[in-house]
Amino acid sequence: MMKRRLAREKAFQTLFQMITTDLNQQAAMDYVLEEEENDPFLIQLVEGVTTHQKELDEWVAEHLENWSLERLPKVEKTVLRIAVFELKYEEDTPTQVAINEAVELAKTFGDEASGKFVNGVLSKMNE
Template identity: 75%
Template sequence: MKRRLAREKAFQALFQMLTTHLTQQEAVDYVMEGERDEFLMELVDGVTRHQQELDELISDHLEHWSLERLPKVERTVLRIAIFELKFYGDTPTQVAINEAVELAKTFGEETSGRFVNGVLSKIQ
């Protein structure tokens, strides 16, 4: 599986976990339909494990927003991107940002891509 698709599936699993009572494994199984992908699992595990630190970084770089007011799509996309930037270490900065912007455009609202880009440009 290509990394772009793995990021989309990781987003979907993490979003499911945020909006339902699914466990991590249930959410991954749901979006993967029985398939396995190592990169996807590293993203989901990493974001879940480091969620508090990720949320603190997001909160520290928001202007006129609180984490609680942040839409779930943007919150999930930012968690994935910041995990890749700060903890994963294998993804070039610009790639992580570009992929996050594309995820936000795909799953979010019209302005989601710009919002995510603005927050990530402060964090990198």
């Protein structure tokens, strides 16, 4: 079983593949994992975000200032979807952990500004 941080990274990469290519969920996951073992938490994140994407996007959109969901860069949009899924549906993930992990993902795959942006949106959601 992979560590949750790695599972989140792989989930991000899978979901990012799905919105930037025409790969379906299984093909995107296979591409990201290569020969690695699949992980239950990874599958839970990818399937959860995919299943609840409309609601997740609505929650994100309600907390954006001076941004529309359509204009959000794909990195930030994908990270926010994962984080909001964890906040809303993963009761065993503490709020602060979900936010910190999202900020780290944003910094890893985006830039410093991505981390600050994601932190701002998620902090506002938890006020």
